[in-house]
Amino acid sequence: MALSTYIEAITTGLAEEMRRDERVFIIGEDVGVMGGVFKATKGLYEEFGADRVIDSPLAEGIIISSAIGAALAGMRPVPEIQFADFVTPAMDAITQQAAKLRYRSGGTQTCPITVRICYGGGVGGGLYHSQTNTTWFIHEPGLVVVAPSTPYDAKGLLKSAIRDDNPVIYFEHKKLYRSIKEELPEEDYTVPLGKAAVRRQGHDLTAISYGYTLQLTLQAAEKMKEKGVDVEVIDLRTLSPLDKDTILESVAKTNRAVIVHEDHRTLGVGAEISAIIAEEAFDCLDAPVVRVTAPDVPAIPFSAPLEKFYMPSVEKIVTALERTTEY
Amino acid sequence: MATKARERIERPSRETAQQASSGNGAEPLSAELLKRLYSYMLKCRTVEERARVLFKQGKFAGNYYAAVGQEATEVGCSIDLEEQDCIAPSHRDFISHIMKGTPLKFMFAQLYARKTSPDQGRSSPAHCGYAPLNIITPASTIAAQLNIGTGVALAYKMQKKPNIVVAFSGDGSTSLGSWHEALNFAGVARLPIVYVVQNNLWAESVSVKLQTAVEDLSVKAQAYGFPGVTVDGNDVVEVYRAAREAIHRARSGGGPTLIECKTYRWYGHSEIDPAKYRSPEEVEYWKSKDPIPNMERYLEERKLWADGWKQELTAQFNKEIDEAVEFAENSPYPEPEECLDHVYDFSIRERELNRKPWTFRNAVATPANQ
Numbered sequence: 001m002a003l004s005t006y007i008e009a010i011t012t013g014l015a016e017e018m019r020r021d022e023r024v025f026i027i028g029e030d031v032g033v034m035g036g037v038f039k040a041t042k043g044l045y046e047e048f049g050a051d052r053v054i055d056s057p058l059a060e061g062i063i064i065s066s067a068i069g070a071a072l073a074g075m076r077p078v079p080e081i082q083f084a085d086f087v088t089p090a091m092d093a094i095t096q097q098a099a100k101l102r103y104r105s106g107g108t109q110t111c112p113i114t115v116r117i118c119y120g121g122g123v124g125g126g127l128y129h130s131q132t133n134t135t136w137f138i139h140e141p142g143l144v145v146v147a148p149s150t151p152y153d154a155k156g157l158l159k160s161a162i163r164d165d166n167p168v169i170y171f172e173h174k175k176l177y178r179s180i181k182e183e184l185p186e187e188d189y190t191v192p193l194g195k196a197a198v199r200r201q202g203h204d205l206t207a208i209s210y211g212y213t214l215q216l217t218l219q220a221a222e223k224m225k226e227k228g229v230d231v232e233v234i235d236l237r238t239l240s241p242l243d244k245d246t247i248l249e250s251v252a253k254t255n256r257a258v259i260v261h262e263d264h265r266t267l268g269v270g271a272e273i274s275a276i277i278a279e280e281a282f283d284c285l286d287a288p289v290v291r292v293t294a295p296d297v298p299a300i301p302f303s304a305p306l307e308k309f310y311m312p313s314v315e316k317i318v319t320a321l322e323r324t325t326e327y
Numbered sequence: 328m329a330t331k332a333r334e335r336i337e338r339p340s341r342e343t344a345q346q347a348s349s350g351n352g353a354e355p356l357s358a359e360l361l362k363r364l365y366s367y368m369l370k371c372r373t374v375e376e377r378a379r380v381l382f383k384q385g386k387f388a389g390n391y392y393a394a395v396g397q398e399a400t401e402v403g404c405s406i407d408l409e410e411q412d413c414i415a416p417s418h419r420d421f422i423s424h425i426m427k428g429t430p431l432k433f434m435f436a437q438l439y440a441r442k443t444s445p446d447q448g449r450s451s452p453a454h455c456g457y458a459p460l461n462i463i464t465p466a467s468t469i470a471a472q473l474n475i476g477t478g479v480a481l482a483y484k485m486q487k488k489p490n491i492v493v494a495f496s497g498d499g500s501t502s503l504g505s506w507h508e509a510l511n512f513a514g515v516a517r518l519p520i521v522y523v524v525q526n527n528l529w530a531e532s533v534s535v536k537l538q539t540a541v542e543d544l545s546v547k548a549q550a551y552g553f554p555g556v557t558v559d560g561n562d563v564v565e566v567y568r569a570a571r572e573a574i575h576r577a578r579s580g581g582g583p584t585l586i587e588c589k590t591y592r593w594y595g596h597s598e599i600d601p602a603k604y605r606s607p608e609e610v611e612y613w614k615s616k617d618p619i620p621n622m623e624r625y626l627e628e629r630k631l632w633a634d635g636w637k638q639e640l641t642a643q644f645n646k647e648i649d650e651a652v653e654f655a656e657n658s659p660y661p662e663p664e665e666c667l668d669h670v671y672d673f674s675i676r677e678r679e680l681n682r683k684p685w686t687f688r689n690a691v692a693t694p695a696n697q
Contacts, residue, residue, distance in 0.1 A: 025485065051485060057515060062474060062508035069478015072463070073413070075485065077478075092505065096468050097475060104466070106447035107669035108458035141670050165672040241675070280682065 004184045006148075007177035009155035010040050010116075014078065016188065017162045018048055021076060024162055027054040028063055028080030028116075037082055038118060038177055060086055064093035064115060068101065068167075071111035076162055084119035084171070085128040085299075091136070098167040099142035113168070114161040119147075120173040120212050120262060122311050126302040132211075132262040132294070137169045138240040138269055144193055145240040147171040149214035151182040153237060156191030164193060171239075173212040180215065196243035198250065202232035205325055206250040208273060209260040210236040213292075213312050217260050220317035229325050239269055247273060248281050255286040256324045260312055265293040287327035292320045356564065358631050364563045365622045366640055367406060368398040371422040372619060373644040374431070378421075378438060381652065382452075382598050387439045389452040390597045392419045396561075397525055399618035400588035402426060403566030404493055404523045407574055413461040413483075415476025415494035417469070419525070419592070421453040423495065429457040431651035441658035448661040449669075461490075470500040473509040473522065480518035480583075491519040491577040493570075499530025501547065502538050510585065514551035517582035521573040524587045525560060531596040532604045548585035560588025561618040564625065591616070 004012070018024045025048075026041055032055035035042035045053040056063050060081060067077035081087045087094070094115065102110045121130035137145045144166045148154040154172065161168035199214065200221055209217040214235045221231035232250050236242065251257050257277055259270035270291040277289055292312050294300070300310050375393045382391045394401060397419075405414060405426040416423050424434055429445075436444040437455040445457050446464055456464025463479070465472055476494035483490045500506050501524060513520050524544050528535050541547070548555025554576070558569045566588055573584035591613035595602035602610075626632040667676045 054516075057508075057512055059508045059512065061505050062477065062512045065471075065474030065505070065509070066478035066481050066512060069475040069480070070482040070485070071478070072475065073461075073479045073482035073486070075482045089504070092468055092471065093474065096466055097471055100466070101464070101475075102671070103669050104446060104450050104454075105456050105458065105464040105669075106445060106449055108445060109456060109464055110672070141675075144671070241671075241678070 001183040001185060003181050004151045004155075005178050005181050006151045006154050006172070007038060007040055009151040009184060010158060010172060011042055011044070013155040013158040014041065015044060015047065017159055018044065018052060021162075023074065023076040024078060025052040025054065025070075025075060026078050026080065027056050027067060029056060029058055029082050031055060031080050036080070038174060040116070040118075040172070041080070060088075060090040061093055064090040064113075065097065067113045067115070068093060068097050068111040071113045072101070072109055076112060078114045078116060078162060081115060081117040083129050083131075084117045084133050085131040087117060087133065094137070094143070094169070095140050099140040102166075103142055110165060111167055112165045114158070114170055115168070116170045116172060118174050119171050120175055121300040121307060122175045122212065124302070124304065124307065125174070127299045130300040130307075134171055134239055135263050135268050138272070142167070143240060144168040144238065145171070146193060146238050147173070147211040148237060149176070149211050149235050151180060152184055153191050153197075155184060156189055157193070157237065159188075160190045160193050163190070168193070171211065175212050176215070191237070194238045194241055194243055196237055196246040197235045198232060198246065199235045200231065200233040202230040203254060204230045205256040205258065205321060206232045206234060206247075206254045207258045207260065207317070207321060208234045208236060208247060210239060210269075211262065213260045213262050216312060216314050217317055219314045220321060223314065223318050224321050227322075229321065231321060236269070242269075242272070242276070244276055244280070247276065251277055251281050252284045255284055256327075257285075257289045258292065258317070258320050258324050259289065260292040260317055262294055262312060264296050265291060266296050268293055287324050290320045290324050292317050356567070358629070361564070361626060361629070362631060364402055364406060364567060365619070365626060367402040367426055368563060368619050368622065369637065369640055370644050371398045371401060371425055373641060374425065374434075374648060375422060377648050377652070379594070379598060381438070386656070387452060389440070390599060391438070392421070392453050392597050393594050394419045394422055394525075394592060396593040396613060396617070397527060397590045398422070399563035399566050400523065400525050400560040400590050403563045404495070404521070404570040404586065404588075406567065407571060408493060409490065411461060411488070411490045413463065413476060413479045413490065413492040415463045415472040415479070415492060416465050417472055417495050417497060417500070418451075418454055418465055418467060419497065420465070420495045421455055424455060424457060424462060427457070427460045427462055429455075429460055429462065431647055432654035433457065435648075435651040435655035436658050439655040439658065440660070441655055442661045442665075443654070443658040447665065470496055470503045470506040470509070472496070473500070474505050477509045477513050477518060477520060480513065480520040481516060483519055484516070489578060491521065491574060493521045493523060493574075495523050495525065497530060498524060498526040498528065498535045498538055498544060499533065500524070501544055510547070510551045510583070513583040514553050517580070519577040519580070520583045521570065521577055522583060522585045523570075524585065526587050526589050527592045529592070529596070529602075529605065531600070543587060545585055545587040551583070551585075553583045553585070555585040555587070557587040557589060560590030561616045561621065563618055563622055
């Protein structure tokens with residue numbers, strides 16, 4: 001066992017997969033000589049060389065497109081999008097090509113890529129270095145979307161993504177990079193795609209989240225424990241396809257649900273989970289489903305009080321948990 | 328590297344062909360190859376004219392995007408490809424399958440949206456891919472195939488394979504940012520790829536003069552650091568020579584080439600486009616430059632033409648097409664539930680068709696097919 005940060009888990013996960021499988025390569029902006037703007041690919045250029053850790057031109061479209069083509073021809077590319085805010089030039093490649101290639105070719109042509117996207121606010125990154133746009137990708141069947149919340153999952157989900165035959169969008173939260181540590185096994189392990197995790201058992205109320213806000217939700221659950229409320233916390237881990245069974249089993253037990261995410265409210269994953277619960281577990285509910293999300297504003301503003309207002313927080317989550325409990 | 332295409336275009340094609348074979352120290356093409364170039368052009372024309380008739384007869388739905396008039400570029404650029412080379416086609420490059428070797432029966436099954444087609448009825452007619460021969464299934468999003476093709480070329484280079492990619496696009500595609508991104512990266516990484524722009528003067532209804540302020544699109548290659556050449560796209564010998572050089576360059580590690588073929592599509596953007604934005608004089612001018620009779624005269628001059636050969640070929644092609652059409656017409660449609668297949672490498676049928684009720688009373692969830 002070795003103590004690892006979230007970002008070290010990503011770096012060692014990449015290195016181990018590249019050692020295991022010579023088809024795996026990295027392409028992106030500043031990923032090579034510099035080792036990434038957050039140092040997620042630190043040391044990989046030195047170990048694997050410029051051919052497998054490719055410093056690409058500053059063009060997200062061809063970063064993803066070239067990965068799609070290379071995957072079609074048998075490689076296992078791991079392209080990096082430096083900030084989720086900069087993914088838009090690659091949206092045609094991701095939504096029209098990666099998500100649809102298997103489908104439109106009747107399963108005869110596929111592109112097993114793992115797109116690493118650094119996302120999330122709460123670090124004073126400003127309007128174009130803080131966005132959470134997971135919803136765009138959840139809305140595209142054909143893509144698997146994951147967002148780990150712990151170092152263990154960061155490594156295990158990354159390995160599963162690289163070994164998976166589907167295109168996977170891997171969201172890594174920049175605020176988690178160095179803020180949490182965890183003992184990780186020395187030996188090789190993976191975390192299954194498509195499976196949520198129950199992070200904390202409880203019988204009064206179900207709280208559902210992923211990524212950075214999952215950590216906030218766990219803190220909020222601790223505070224509720226002091227108030228005598230026993231919150232079950234579900235970490236989605238995979239945002240698409242959703243692990244509906246784990247959500248519904250929990251709601252069937254607790255009869256109350258709160259969903260927390262950093263993406264905007266409208267049509268976010270919280271809206272989908274609310275609809276699933278309403279359609280498939282209506283009679284289980286003792287209270288309305290409540291969402292704690294970022295507001296519907298175009299982006300995350302820079303100035304500290306504005307950013308604080310925007311971000312979900314432990315206090316906001318506690319308030320929602322209390323209201324739901326008291327309903 | 329760009330040539331003065333306009334001067335060439337204004338010469339009769341016969342002359343151009345003669346010069347191409349004798350000038351510039353280029354080695355002469357074998358009689359067998361010259362005849363094969365002609366034969367493939369005729370086959371492409373025969374296939375497309377049949378497809379157009381079948382569409383107009385209502386035998387298949389959707390649309391068809393004919394490249395009639397552009398056969399010299401399609402044949403010249405793809406006739407030399409090896410089995411494991413890749414073609415990245417656009418919606419108008421259906422006939423590129425013929426040179427690569429895709430069985431005609433699968434091509435017609437694709438038009439007919441049958442289960443026996445390579446995509447099992449998913450993509451629009453003429454948006455045909457074929458995995459066994461590395462032909463990428465085209466998207467309707469313009470220039471996308473160039474970008475994916477560029478990635479295939481990246482893989483070939485990383486895998487140290489001797490294979491190359493030919494990526495087709497039209498004049499309209501060159502206006503897109505993604506067209507630039509693909510060529511720029513291919514230049515930086517010296518990828519084994521040939522970009523063929525079939526400049527047929529019209530992107531749907533918009534003139535090439537509204538796409539670009541340059542005369543020859545091949546000059547754009549200068550910005551990417553690799554050779555660009557403009558050729559008479561109705562002269563199969565000239566196209567072939569340019570393609571052969573570019574393919575050799577790509578295969579031997581010399582990097583990409585941009586070939587602009589100046590040509591013309593005889594019909595509208597699709598079969599439902601009457602193309603009234605073009606003058607009848609312009610269409611007639613280009614029909615007079617039909618690449619097929621041009622090549623017939625070229626072969627006659629070289630004593631490579633035999634009376635009755637064209638009729639013989641046409642009869643043979645029609646027989647092949649008849650069999651392919653029969654295969655398509657007798658093929659079943661996909662089952663409706665196949666709509667749910669090939670989303671992921673695992674099936675979502677169970678999830679979509681049998682949603683689990685969690686309510687204490689009965690389920691209100693609706694299966695996807697109701």
